[in-house]
Amino acid sequence: MTQTPSAVIGDSGPEAAALVASRVLDVPDFPKPGIVFKDLMPLFADGPVFREVVDGIIAHHGAESFDVVAGIEARGFVLAAAIAYATGTGVVPVRKAGKLPRASFAAAYALEYGEAVLEVHQDAFTAGQRVLVVDDVLATGGTAGATLDLVERAGGTVSGFTVLLELGFLAGRERLAPRPVHALWRV
Secondary structure, X not given: OOOOOOOOEOOOOHHHHHHHHOOOEEEXXXXXXXXXXXXXXXXXXXXXXXXXXXXXXXXXXXXXHOOEEEEEOOHHHXXXXXXXXXXXXXXXXXXXXXXXXXXXXXXXXXXXXEEEEEEEEOOOOOOOOEEEEEEEEEOOOHHHHHHXXXXXXXXXXEEEEEEEEEOHHHXXXXXXXXXXXXXXXXX
C-alpha cells in the first residue's frame, strides 16, 4: 500500500482523506505508459474501511437527500451498490457503450488518455428523482460530466456527486462547476 502523506486533504476532512489514502496503490504505466493508475481495490477489499467510507459518504449527503444511486462503470458500481443497500434505495448503472439491453441515452467524452461513450437506460429515473452519482476517481471531469448530463437527460435530478479520490492537477472539479463535487481524498 502507498504511504499515507503527512498532509492529506479531502472534503470530509483529513481523517477520511487519510483513510482513503492509506488503502490506495499506485500502479505505474497502466493502462498505458506515463499514466499512474490509482488502484482502490485494497480499499474495497478491507471490510471495515469500506464500511467507514460508505457510511461517510452517506453522512455527508444525508440518507434522505437522494432516491437512487447511480454508479459509473466499473468501480462506481461497487460504491453505488453499497450506498444503495445501506440506505434502502435503488441503484442504476451508468455503463460503457453497448452494454445496456434497452433504449439508452449516450454521451461521448474525452478521457485523460483517450475517448469513450457512456450510456444509461432512457427509463432509468422517474421525472425529478433525486440521484446521488458516485465514482472512484475524478480526473479531467469527462466521465463525471457525461454522467451528470445523462442523469438529467433521463429525467433525474442530480442531488450530489461523490468520488473517493480527486486528481486535482487535472482540473476536473473546475470543469464540472458550478456543480458541487465531494471528494474524500484530494491529491
